[in-house]
Amino acid sequence: MTSVQIEVFLQTLIAGLLLGGLYALIGLGMTLIMGVMKIINLAHGELMMVGMYIAYWMFVLFNIDPYLSVFIATPALFFLGIAIQKFLVNPVLKVESILPENQVILTVGIGMVLANLATVFFKSDYRSTPVAYATNAFYLSDFWETSPIELSLSVPWTVSFVFAVVITITLWFFLAKTDTGKSIRATAQDLEAAFLMGVNVKLMRVITFGIGAGLVGAAGCLFLPIYYLFPSLGGQFTLIAFVITILGGLGSTIGAIIGGLVLGVFESMTATYIGMGWAPVGRFVIFVVCLIFLPGGVASLLKRKKFGK
Amino acid sequence: MKKFAPFIILTILAVIPLTGLSTYMLHILILVIMWSAIGMSWNLLGGYCGQVSFGHAAYFGVGAYTAGILYSKLGLSPWWGVPLSIVVVSVFSLVLGFIVLRLRGPFFALATLASGEVMRITTENLVDLTGGAMGILIQKRTWVDKTWYFYIILLIAASTFILVRKLMESKLGYYFVAIREDQDAAESLGINTTLYKTLALCISGVLTGIAGAFYTNYMGYIDPHVAFALHDISIITIMIVMVGGVATYWGPFVGALIMVLLAEVIRSMPGLGTAHQTLFGVLLIVIIIFLPNGIVGDYKKLKRLLGFRRAST
Amino acid sequence: MSMLQVKGVSMFFGGLAAISDVSFDIKTGEIVGLIGPNGAGKTTMFNVVNGFYHPSKGEVFFMDKKISGLKPHQICKLGIARTFQVVKPLQRMSVFDNVMASAFLRVKTRAQAVEISHETINFTGLHDDTDVISKSLPLGKRKKLEIARALATQPELLLLDESFAGLNPSELDESIEIIRKIKARGITIMIIEHHMKVIMSISDSIVVLNYGEKIAEGAPHEIGHNPLVVEAYLGEAQSA
Numbered sequence: 001m002t003s004v005q006i007e008v009f010l011q012t013l014i015a016g017l018l019l020g021g022l023y024a025l026i027g028l029g030m031t032l033i034m035g036v037m038k039i040i041n042l043a044h045g046e047l048m049m050v051g052m053y054i055a056y057w058m059f060v061l062f063n064i065d066p067y068l069s070v071f072i073a074t075p076a077l078f079f080l081g082i083a084i085q086k087f088l089v090n091p092v093l094k095v096e097s098i099l100p101e102n103q104v105i106l107t108v109g110i111g112m113v114l115a116n117l118a119t120v121f122f123k124s125d126y127r128s129t130p131v132a133y134a135t136n137a138f139y140l141s142d143f144w145e146t147s148p149i150e151l152s153l154s155v156p157w158t159v160s161f162v163f164a165v166v167i168t169i170t171l172w173f174f175l176a177k178t179d180t181g182k183s184i185r186a187t188a189q190d191l192e193a194a195f196l197m198g199v200n201v202k203l204m205r206v207i208t209f210g211i212g213a214g215l216v217g218a219a220g221c222l223f224l225p226i227y228y229l230f231p232s233l234g235g236q237f238t239l240i241a242f243v244i245t246i247l248g249g250l251g252s253t254i255g256a257i258i259g260g261l262v263l264g265v266f267e268s269m270t271a272t273y274i275g276m277g278w279a280p281v282g283r284f285v286i287f288v289v290c291l292i293f294l295p296g297g298v299a300s301l302l303k304r305k306k307f308g309k
Numbered sequence: 310m311k312k313f314a315p316f317i318i319l320t321i322l323a324v325i326p327l328t329g330l331s332t333y334m335l336h337i338l339i340l341v342i343m344w345s346a347i348g349m350s351w352n353l354l355g356g357y358c359g360q361v362s363f364g365h366a367a368y369f370g371v372g373a374y375t376a377g378i379l380y381s382k383l384g385l386s387p388w389w390g391v392p393l394s395i396v397v398v399s400v401f402s403l404v405l406g407f408i409v410l411r412l413r414g415p416f417f418a419l420a421t422l423a424s425g426e427v428m429r430i431t432t433e434n435l436v437d438l439t440g441g442a443m444g445i446l447i448q449k450r451t452w453v454d455k456t457w458y459f460y461i462i463l464l465i466a467a468s469t470f471i472l473v474r475k476l477m478e479s480k481l482g483y484y485f486v487a488i489r490e491d492q493d494a495a496e497s498l499g500i501n502t503t504l505y506k507t508l509a510l511c512i513s514g515v516l517t518g519i520a521g522a523f524y525t526n527y528m529g530y531i532d533p534h535v536a537f538a539l540h541d542i543s544i545i546t547i548m549i550v551m552v553g554g555v556a557t558y559w560g561p562f563v564g565a566l567i568m569v570l571l572a573e574v575i576r577s578m579p580g581l582g583t584a585h586q587t588l589f590g591v592l593l594i595v596i597i598i599f600l601p602n603g604i605v606g607d608y609k610k611l612k613r614l615l616g617f618r619r620a621s622t
Numbered sequence: 623m624s625m626l627q628v629k630g631v632s633m634f635f636g637g638l639a640a641i642s643d644v645s646f647d648i649k650t651g652e653i654v655g656l657i658g659p660n661g662a663g664k665t666t667m668f669n670v671v672n673g674f675y676h677p678s679k680g681e682v683f684f685m686d687k688k689i690s691g692l693k694p695h696q697i698c699k700l701g702i703a704r705t706f707q708v709v710k711p712l713q714r715m716s717v718f719d720n721v722m723a724s725a726f727l728r729v730k731t732r733a734q735a736v737e738i739s740h741e742t743i744n745f746t747g748l749h750d751d752t753d754v755i756s757k758s759l760p761l762g763k764r765k766k767l768e769i770a771r772a773l774a775t776q777p778e779l780l781l782l783d784e785s786f787a788g789l790n791p792s793e794l795d796e797s798i799e800i801i802r803k804i805k806a807r808g809i810t811i812m813i814i815e816h817h818m819k820v821i822m823s824i825s826d827s828i829v830v831l832n833y834g835e836k837i838a839e840g841a842p843h844e845i846g847h848n849p850l851v852v853e854a855y856l857g858e859a860q861s862a
Binding site for chain 2: 672674693694695696698699703704706710711712713714715719722723724726727730732735771772775
């Protein structure tokens with residue numbers, strides 16, 4: 001390989017990892033909801049879109065930096081998530097119907113409403129946030145003048161990635177150390193056992209949906225400086241979240257992180273070496289390969305434990 | 310009376326174009342009937358066999374593109390797409406079924422959703438074959454008048470109705486419902502669940518593909534966003550069946566009638582046009598919470614709800 | 623001639639043996655009881671025979687054909703039908719349609735399936751509930767429906783998993799009568815049952831499992847006096 005090829009490869013790898021960190025955050029919210037509720041939230045991407053619009057308007061109206069909006073959008077989405085779970089998902093869990101997938105279809109309806117309301121209020125224009133540092137970058141040669149190759153690190157991408165890592169670590173701490181976190185994990189593992197142990201399962205479900213929504217809202221803020229914003233962007237991110245969840249193993253947090261990184265790198269590689277338009281196809285190739293050859297996702301590799309059907 | 314309902318409705322529908330209906334109204338009717346056919350096909354797999362597909366646009370689009378490519382690449386009449394889509398979509402469904410039917414419940418649902426998207430993106434990128442995002446334009450439509458299109462889609466829909474009904478009264482129908490109710494029990498009663506799920510998927514896919522091939526002929530233009538639309542095809546199909554009635558013969562027709570008319574009414578109202586997805590979404594949410602089995606499926610409940618309201622006012 | 627041969631079957635789940643090295647034969651036309659304390663591996667044994675599980679070790683033969691490794695629907699087609707301990711009726715189908723779904727296994731036309739279904743429903747005494755949606759049946763009738771459904775597949779060997787549990791005395795008598803009638807038709811039966819009196823009175827022979835191992839096999843009167851069996855059951859009684 002020539003040094004140019006190495007440069008391209010490393011640059012692609014870095015871009016993929018940075019993207020993957022953000023993907024992981026989206027996947028984490030999805031996998032938490034899936035683990036505890038056993039339902040798929042097809043409005044996940046739309047929730048992220050809502051988070052992005054919050055950050056966007058905060059910036060336009062009050063000149064609040066998108067990274068600061070994390071502290072506004074996350075709680076806002078947390079409460080939106082709670083409201084959705086309490087007033088829409090819960091009633092559906094109770095009604096008798098032929099198809100158990102009613103809950104999934106319900107989230108489709110919620111996603112439609114959110115996406116369309118955004119179109120009605122904000123028009124379907126593509127917007128980007130003109131933060132001052134949008135095009136800034138760190139260069140390897142700035143730190144190491146005699147470097148044989150040149151690599152660049154976009155400032156907003158890097159900051160977003162760092163934020164994503166911090167949020168992920170915070171979440172991890174929350175799930176591992178706090179009582180609420182432990183109760184959530186117990187509910188995900190065995191609902192009935194958790195219930196018998198005195199865990200308030202109903203409350204945990206509500207909180208989990210809130211946290212899942214909050215996480216993806218935070219991801220929205222982090223995506224804003226580096227991505228276009230338009231009302232219908234939710235669908236593709238819902239799919240991304242789902243691919244990550246399958247890749248990582250359903251309900252597994254560590255799996256979601258690994259899944260996010262793998263997907264980010266893979267997409268970045270596809271875009272560089274095959275073509276921009278094919279990156280989304282690469283996503284689904286991973287998905288299909290995973291379904292066929294690794295049905296339990298990365299988590300099954302980590303555990304190496306066999307479950308009955 | 311009930312036994313003759315299909316014939317009576319078919320007769321009424323068949324006579325309608327003779328009454329000198331406006332072109333616009335005929336167009337609406339054609340859409341209603343086309344969507345009924347797609348809804349019935351979805352219902353076979355989703356409602357009766359319990360495999361909820363979020364990606365019926367994949368079959369619709371493959372059917373539509375079969376017709377389109379025959380015209381654009383081979384110079385044949387796109388009408389050949391109708392019979393040929395049976396073959397093409399069968400093969401496509403078999404391959405797809407092999408992958409997605411390994412999954413159960415919500416995971417099946419999402420895998421099918423992904424399959425529709427994969428087909429859209431693939432079609433966009435295979436520019437040489439499909440014309441990419443530019444789509445395929447049928448230069449000269451077969452008829453200017455819509456009457457013949459009406460009768461063709463009526464024939465397709467009526468055949469779909471009869472086929473679904475005959476299937477459901479046969480061994481296959483019992484097997485489909487048994488699989489929906491309990492896959493393990495079905496398997497232990499000697500039902501090859503993999504085989505019958507694949508059959509349901511293939512039949513459902515082919516019937517949808519035929520409607521897709523008709524669409525190309527009727528509209529005269531397709532592109533990846535139209536033919537493989539997630540919201541405007543896959544989700545609308547589910548909505549039609551949910552609103553009308555899951556696992557009922559007439560549900561898809563009732564659902565299609567309501568959804569198409571509603572879409573037209575909303576579109577014609579100034580200021581509301583852009584918000585039609587919101588209204589659809591709200592309708593979907595309301596139906597799922599209050600009439601989870603649709604208007605036909607929860608007819609008694611609906612009557613009770615309305616009757617109660619009348620009594621109280 | 624033996625109808626079913628279980629040869630050295632073991633079944634492991636994550637290192638734990640639910641069944642270890644169990645062998646037994648079932649002769650054509652017999653009623654064989656499979657008993658043992660809770661968690662002895664009885665239902666697991668059924669799941670192995672009917673193909674839900676593929677044994678970790680050992681083989682199962684049905685009429686001299688190896689069936690371990692086949693899928694449940696293939697095994698059912700060969701002539702083994704089962705019922706479930708936790709009843710699994712096809713919830714939103716009527717009793718009649720439940721039986722119809724099974725009856726289609728051996729016939730093609732609807733008319734033939736209808737005939738088999740009516741016959742089976744009458745045979746099991748469910749004729750008053752033909753059109754009832756199975757979800758709304760009381761437990762006793764659901765257990766009967768399980769049997770009817772299995773019978774409609776026209777099996778040679780019927781595996782009954784606790785078909786008597788939770789029945790009241792009159793239902794119990796009825797069900798025992800049905801089992802006897804099934805035997806009279808020449809169908810071989812293997813039955814898991816906790817009700818000792820019932821199992822002793824209807825079985826031709828009994829297999830006893832404890833902690834996944836076969837601890838005894840023989841005629842009912844021999845089993846009743848077997849010290850290992852007594853200990854297994856008394857042990858459970860004391861701890862309960």
